[in-house]
Amino acid sequence: MSRTLQTVTSAVRILEAFDADRTEWGLSELAAALDLSTSTLHEQLATLAATGLLHKSGRGRYRLGWRLLKLSSALYSSLPWYGPAHDAMNALARGTRRLAFVAVLDQAADSRSGPQVLCIARSVQGREGEAVEGETRFELPARDTASGRLLFALHGLPLPLPDWPAQAAEIRASGLAVTRDEWSPGTSSLAVPVRGEGGEVLCALGLSLPSHRLNEREMLERRLRAAAAEVGWELGHRPAGSRLARSSAGSTTHS
Numbered sequence: 001m002s003r004t005l006q007t008v009t010s011a012v013r014i015l016e017a018f019d020a021d022r023t024e025w026g027l028s029e030l031a032a033a034l035d036l037s038t039s040t041l042h043e044q045l046a047t048l049a050a051t052g053l054l055h056k057s058g059r060g061r062y063r064l065g066w067r068l069l070k071l072s073s074a075l076y077s078s079l080p081w082y083g084p085a086h087d088a089m090n091a092l093a094r095g096t097r098r099l100a101f102v103a104v105l106d107q108a109a110d111s112r113s114g115p116q117v118l119c120i121a122r123s124v125q126g127r128e129g130e131a132v133e134g135e136t137r138f139e140l141p142a143r144d145t146a147s148g149r150l151l152f153a154l155h156g157l158p159l160p161l162p163d164w165p166a167q168a169a170e171i172r173a174s175g176l177a178v179t180r181d182e183w184s185p186g187t188s189s190l191a192v193p194v195r196g197e198g199g200e201v202l203c204a205l206g207l208s209l210p211s212h213r214l215n216e217r218e219m220l221e222r223r224l225r226a227a228a229a230e231v232g233w234e235l236g237h238r239p240a241g242s243r244l245a246r247s248s249a250g251s252t253t254h255s
Contacts, residue, residue: 025062092123102120154193187208191206198236
């Protein structure tokens with residue numbers, strides 16, 4: 001590994017240590033978590049703080065810096081589908097009172113780990129009931145989540161499941177993936193694709209819920225498909241029978 005790549009990789013590891021569960025780190029505890037010497041880490045933290053990617057909040061503690069907001073805003077602005085998908089996610093959360101999410105497949109991930117499923121947005125607006133697994137996770141286990149199985153199936157990627165070829169074919173045919181108690185006992189999920197012009201799969205739109213509420217599956221699936229169809233229509237996706245599909249999607253979404 002070149003020195004430049006090693007430096008960048010180390011910086012990424014540091015930034016990824018910050019998440020919704022851990023928004024602030026001290027030098028010693030972060031060094032222990034990353035298995036780095038405090039002297040090495042101190043130099044890297046000082047560099048990241050100088051660039052604005054981290055902020056030193058006093059007494060040797062650090063949190064993410066404001067400059068990351070500029071980078072994230074630029075990223076989302078480069079994705080014309082993100083706004084409509086995000087709006088649909090929030091509407092789903094309010095309408096179903098379940099955790100709704102948008103996930104993408106990152107095929108540019110490190111080749112050693114392979115493609116990754118990333119949850120880039122989630123909403124619990126109006127949610128009722130208990131929490132579910134993964135409410136703050138950014139990287140999702142592809143094998144054990146509906147969004148992971150959906151995106152891997154639609155992109156023709158393998159998963160370490162004994163019946164994966166048959167399951168992937170079923171997901172492609174139905175345009176729906178469902179998991180129950182796969183990631184964690186008591187947590188289930190559903191996901192459908194959001195497609196753009198020409199049928200390109202842009203992201204997965206899904207819902208996560210307690211497994212005992214899967215008796216709501218028919219309603220949840222209907223709302224998911226309607227929301228994805230509405231977003232797809234806005235983005236130029238015109239499937240067979242699209243007029244009827246859009247009419248149905250509109251009436252369901254606004255019911």
